[in-house]
Amino acid sequence: MQMQEKRYSQMKEYELKQEIAVLTEKARKAEQLGIVNEFAVLERKIAMAKAYLLDPTTFHPGEVYEIVEDPESLFKIDYMNGIFAWGSRVDSPDHEEALPISLLIKKS
16 A cells, blocks of 8 residues: 655655655656656656745745746746745736746846
């Protein structure tokens, strides 16, 4: 019988870091093997796990952040919901999306 997997929100910091290390290794292998879909899924899981290591109260509505995956794009937060920042890219303000806070970098 397989053990029930914990949600990232239930994991302690060391468990999240362990999970990130495992996922990073799997992503590296998928990338080497050219399995693009699996690599993309693993990258998303890594971003989600990393978001739980951050403090959502340090991200503020109305502020503009760079996006890790797309440094040319800026993201303005409208509101926060847990580890997700909801808002839009500055260049497409009519398209609302949610990003894990681990994908945002404070604009200096």
